[in-house]
Amino acid sequence: MQQAQTSGPSPVRTASSSRRISTVTRGLLGIGVVLLLWQLLASAKIINAVLLPAPLALLFAAVDLLGDGTLVRHIGASIERVLVGVLCAALVGLVIGVLLGWSERLSDYLKPIVEALRPIPPIAWTPLAILWFGIGNAPSYFLVFIGAVFPVFVATYSAVRNIERTQINAALCLGATPAMLIRDILVPGALPVIFPGLRIALGVGWMCVVAAELIAAQSGLGYMIQQSRVLLQTQNVVTGMIAIGVIGFAMNGIMTIIERRLIPWQESSKGR
């Protein structure tokens, strides 16, 4: 039994990593085929180049936008806004989540308010954001905050609510000091629930920043898309959209890697 246990994981791991390689290859193949078809349809003039530019045209547009620094500048502006907004949301969401998770009474008072605000889409806050903050960075920070704060709150709240009583008891009967209880039991116990909340918050925040920039900013990817539409530079609109998609994908990937590093004891994080 011991041998089976010790020799078990390695073949499993190689099997899953070889499957991952082929999964990536398949994904790239899928993208390649779609791009090829798209390009063929565009070259055959079946697709109107003004309504939807061909992949090659997009590539040239991207090279131009990268070359003169426009794209990098807008990406930088958007990322900065997301980070500020999500950071504030994380702080507020964590604090409120811990407080309401901890105190039943406080939760009775405040949970209905939070639950009533939660279904309002962040975009619906845009008019107020502009009224309150004008045009610029502030309304974007605010809208990202609104979008990101609820996922963090919900995750933290349920993490605190679902702390395992027996694990706290186990730590206490082993003589854990209050510092050990927080550092070695409560924080690592809550992390697997809170971290996915942060990852979702970043994703939602990224969507919100683009929405905010469409209306209430003068830089950023959303603004770039909006300006390009006005100038009928459809290739720049689509390039901006692709940049949004790629960066969102990368952000999620980075968060997943951090999650695996930070929470190596989770079965699911290894099986994925």
Next chain:
Amino acid sequence: MTQLQVEHVFKEFPLRNRRGSLRVLHDINLHIDAGELVVLLGPSGCGKSTLLNLVAGFIQPTRGRVTHDGQAVTCPDRRRTVVFQDYALFPWMTVQRNVEFGLKAQGVSAEERGRIAHEYLALVKLTGFEDRYPYEISGGMKQRAAIARALAPKPDILLMDEPFGALDAQTRVLLQEELARIVADMHCTVLFVTHSIEEAVFLADRVVVLGAHPGRIDSEHRVELPRPRNAGTRALPEFVTMTQRLWDSLKPTWQDTNERAIAAQI
């Protein structure tokens, strides 16, 4: 020498949405001598785990008192470590770090902790699994790790709350034998909670039978089987007769308890 004493303990829990309270334990008197293995035996819902939680210091009695070496038990303490039914290993720590936890709380140096943890992991036959996380090992191995973790800080008394209840029958028998060996080697004092008569007879120096509604002590039985207890013990005629006798005396009340439980569900 009496190490742990429970005197006239009552425990009531307030009822939710209803006035009044539910009496779970009624006038419990119990003493555990140093080096003794006492088993609390009773049907589900008789309050045996509540009693163990009181002894551990996780909860306080409504009336009466629990003392450990003459001092009142008011909070959990590393002199009384607990092995739980669901293991309660810390999933973010390797097996080794789990076992070291109680030592770390005492401020034992990292090097010394490692040495002691290895010793206890060898005792429960988990050498080679130090760096595994709990999710990577089987239920039986988790409970071995939990036993090592509870023993490492050298408690005065080991409290075990249906520790083998979640294991399959074969693993359960193996771990009972392991526990008998460890207890014999280390001369531990143990309070062990179970609803298995065989388990109780196999392990105990003394079986304390609890009745339900409210939980109270029905009877006590000294088990005079020879030590060390091992696989052969189960084949002894004394083991068989004792198990049979306990079952015969308990059957009517347990049946009653079951029917009440069913009636309560309806």
